[in-house]
Amino acid sequence: MIQRAVFVIIALAAVAVICKKTVSPGRSKIRQIDHTLQSISFDCDRIAVYVGDEVQVKPVAIPKNADVSYTWEIADDGVLGVQNGRIVALKSGNTLLGAVSGDISAQIKVTAKYKPLPPESTLPPLYYEKLMIANYKNTLGADFVPKNLVKIPENYTAEGYDVLYATEETFSAYKKMYIDMYYAIKGRMHIISAYRSYAKQSELYNKAVQNYMNQGKTSTEARSLALGTTQTPGNSEHQLGCTIDVSNSNNTDHDYYDTPEGKWLADNCYKYGFIIRYPSDKEDITRIKYEPWHIRYVGVNHATYMYVNHLCLEEYIDLQKEAETAANDYAIDNPATVE
Numbered sequence: 001m002i003q004r005a006v007f008v009i010i011a012l013a014a015v016a017v018i019c020k021k022t023v024s025p026g027r028s029k030i031r032q033i034d035h036t037l038q039s040i041s042f043d044c045d046r047i048a049v050y051v052g053d054e055v056q057v058k059p060v061a062i063p064k065n066a067d068v069s070y071t072w073e074i075a076d077d078g079v080l081g082v083q084n085g086r087i088v089a090l091k092s093g094n095t096l097l098g099a100v101s102g103d104i105s106a107q108i109k110v111t112a113k114y115k116p117l118p119p120e121s122t123l124p125p126l127y128y129e130k131l132m133i134a135n136y137k138n139t140l141g142a143d144f145v146p147k148n149l150v151k152i153p154e155n156y157t158a159e160g161y162d163v164l165y166a167t168e169e170t171f172s173a174y175k176k177m178y179i180d181m182y183y184a185i186k187g188r189m190h191i192i193s194a195y196r197s198y199a200k201q202s203e204l205y206n207k208a209v210q211n212y213m214n215q216g217k218t219s220t221e222a223r224s225l226a227l228g229t230t231q232t233p234g235n236s237e238h239q240l241g242c243t244i245d246v247s248n249s250n251n252t253d254h255d256y257y258d259t260p261e262g263k264w265l266a267d268n269c270y271k272y273g274f275i276i277r278y279p280s281d282k283e284d285i286t287r288i289k290y291e292p293w294h295i296r297y298v299g300v301n302h303a304t305y306m307y308v309n310h311l312c313l314e315e316y317i318d319l320q321k322e323a324e325t326a327a328n329d330y331a332i333d334n335p336a337t338v339e
């Protein structure tokens, strides 16, 4: 107790001394406090953030009361966005974030990652890779044209068909599949349709309607009948450039599945990133009649998940949304960590 009392007295005395030293009006000039910035640092070398989350980053300035305003620098790699030190991760990757004030700066490494699914989840792990879809309820604009269309060499198209185009990745995957089909079953595929512009789809649809009207159907009946085989403009996946119709002759019909090529395609196209877009048992979901010749490129990972789980694209996209919700929930108690 005595020791404690002595300590308190000494402490009070020290405060008095300090006060006397720093505040002594009349005896010396009031010291000018220097607010000039001397250094900036971060309290760690690296942080991890989840894609989509916003995180406030606070550099430490010396002196603490320095007059400082930061400008922020990030590598132009699309990983991060930053505004007033508030960062948002836009895609996964590693990048550097810099806080700059005049000639003084500090950097921190930022690792951005997608939110993981709970460990036991069987939902699509690549839920964050959004796939484009065109169907009866998702319409593409008249001005939508895929970016990287390439001309399909004549050797791949069926005789007598127009010059055709597909996206580069679609055709590149198709070529591998084309060769492998030949080695596997000595079968050949010929492309009879690929990319179709909005205008081309309009032309096809109007032609189909006109054909039915020529057969004596009313305009309403003709439109409804035409929809059985031809999509309205903006609702066909051919406009995406990643859809291809194949045939082993110059015709497409429902017998295609019964050909060796049709069977091989249905069993193997996922290995190359394709799906049979309109399966026979999903007509109520796709609202398109079974088309064993119509393949859509989605990439090997997505295609494999859909093949293994027997899903059409509409069902898969719904599961991706479910997975996104599960990942968001899981991330609440499992923040991003630096490995």
Ligand SMILES: [Zn+2]
Pocket: 193, 238, 243, 244, 245, 294
């Ligand atoms: Zn088609």
